[in-house]
Amino acid sequence: MKMLGIKVPKQDAEKVRKKLIELGLLDTNFKVKHEGEFVIFPVKEKIEGFEIVEETFERAKKRFHSYREVVEIPSELGHLLPSSFDIIGDIAIIELPEELIPYGENIGRAILRAHKHIKAVFAKGSKVLGEYRVRELIHLAGEKRTETIHRENGIRLKLDVAKVYFSPRLATERMRIFEKTKEGEIIFDMFAGIGPYSILLAKKAKIVFACDINPWAIKYLEENKKLNKVENVVPILGDVRKVAGQIKADRVIMNLPKFAHEFLKEAMISVKKGGVVHYYGFSHEDNLFDEHIEMIEMAAEELGKSVKILEKRKVRPYAPYQFNIAIDFAVF
Structure with missing residues (x-):
């Protein structure tokens, strides 16, 4: 026509x-x-x-702004559909309420239809569990693989989402730390994972010591060194408690929000006088920082040290009324 x-x-x-x-x-x-x-x-x-x-014009394929425009589920459940999900490389990971689990395959297919670059969709099957901080994943649609390459802040990160912990939502926070890092610093990344902080900070640092207890994380960290042509990252497989104190860093990263408070002394004995620690935690919105600052000050006092709080900020919402928070402090 x-x-x-x-x-x-x-x-x-x-x-x-x-x-x-x-x-x-x-x-x-x-x-x-x-x-x-x-x-x-x-x-x-x-x-x-x-x-x-x-x-005569060829009909265009309709582009959808959201998977919720095309998903097939009972209309009375529509309000339960999450407005967002994590995208790691070409893999989507969505958190579904119990009522939507029976429609998981439909939801997965809708995500693939609305987001052409996504090749596999999984649902979160459990909370982050165990010392390796990984969760069970339920395959919904697309390819049945969990390995991918994620790009952020000018670096590439290879990982298996079923074997290591990684949050793409911290990309802005990682860049914030990069911008604070000075050329030639010695960095201690206490809970390095696959290296999103370590690989990025290596662009400025003299050397980055990157520790993790998960052997899969260290395997991928080694691969990510090669992928990004980075030589000055030293992967360390093991318990950070056994490493602490052997390193004297200008800057320490404590990206283990649930348990970082248990490792404050280890961080403080691993940083030079006047060096900076980047501490992460979880808090209720009614009291974001006070409890964490109190634990930081108590740990310093027990070691005969003092601290100066440099910055405190909300990083991202974590759960209803809960936030992932960051506190930067110097140790003297």
């Missing part, structure tokens, strides 16, 4: 396209046509000042 179009020279196409969108006249249900040195736009009505033609 023939329909209206306007024909413009290629060099004017982008300017015209923007103007048509602004006026609400571009018919986005159909694809733009290219014809030699000209571009033909499908339009909803005649527009003065342009060459009007009648053309």
Whole structure:
């Protein structure tokens, strides 16, 4: 079926396209046509000042802004659909309430349809558990694999989402620490995982000591060193308690929010006088920082040291009324 179009020279196409969108006249249900040195736009009505033609246009595939636009579930359960989910590389991980578990496959397929770059969808099957901080994952749709390469802050991170802990939601926080890091520093990443802090900070640091108790995390950290051509990261497999004190760092990263308070002394004996510790924790919104600062000050006092709080901030919401918080402090 023939329909209206306007024909413009290629060099004017982008300017015209923007103007048509602004006026609400571009018919986005159909694809733009290219014809030699000209571009033909499908339009909803005649527009003065342009060459009007009648053309047959190919129907465009509809783009969806959210998987919730295409998912097939009972309408009364629609309000339970999560508004967001984690994307790690080309893998999506979504947290579903119990009522939606029977519709998991439909939800997974809808995510694949709405997000073409996602190749596999999993649901969170448990809370983060065990000393390796991993969770059970339930396959919903797409490829049945859990290894991927995630890109953030100019680095690439290879990982298996079923074997190591990783949160893509901390990318901004990791860049904040990178911006505070000075050239030539010695860094101690106490709970390094696959190296999202370590690999990034290695761009500025003299050396980064990266410790983790999970052998899979250290395996991927070694791979990520090669992937990013980084030489100055030293992976250490083992309990950080056995490493603490053997390193004297300018900056210590404590990214273990649930248990970081248990390792405050280890951090303090591993940092130079005047060095900085980046501490992470979980808090209720009614009392975000006081309890954590009290634990920091008590640990320092027991070691005969003092601390100066440099910055405290909310990193991200973690659960209803709960936040992941960060406290930067110097040790003297």
